[in-house]
Amino acid sequence: MLDGPRIAPAAGGAARSLVVFLHGYGADGNDLIAIGREWSRALPHTAFAAPHAPQPCAGAPMGRQWFPLTMRDPHEYARGVAAARPALDAFLDSELARHGLGDRSLALVGFSQGTMMALHVGPQRRERIAGIVGYSGLLADPRALMADGVNKPPVFLLHGDQDDLIPVAALFGAAQGLAQAEIPVEWHVSLGLPHGIDPDGIAFGAGFLRNVLPR
Structure with missing residues (x-):
């Protein structure tokens, strides 16, 4: 079972919603929990919860990975998110049960490889989740979102125009794939930003979540 850092509601008492952060390749749950x-x-x-990905990362021995990356196989993204999905689904089920919440009170926030996971797993949950925020990532398997039973949570994609790891074109490809699956998507491009999250992105993400999570 996945595990990682957690933050209880600032107001105290029972949580009314849950945000789960999905970190990038070579990091771990501590990388995003500060957000x-x-x-x-x-x-x-x-x-808030930020699970450590299930596998040690060959490319960053102190970090974790949702799935291996070789950058040589065009299908490895699709196979990778599918293979990692059961572990993430199990964590989400457990964390929701911990708080007595359902999928409609859940939002996923991903960065890079974590965005690949969020965009793959979120729409395939049993019920529609509240929303997805994806930073600096891509849509790993657009065909999976065309299957029967896929939900349509609102998505907000953010990317830097100077990203040399996952080029900003990936944002537009993801937005197109989501739109073809009739999943509502908004997006924002941060000028001058490399592969990362800037203060504007953090502010936009908070505003989006305030709108989609249960009040």
């Missing part, structure tokens, strides 16, 4: 501390001011009744 939860900042967002807790805008989302005082929200609990």
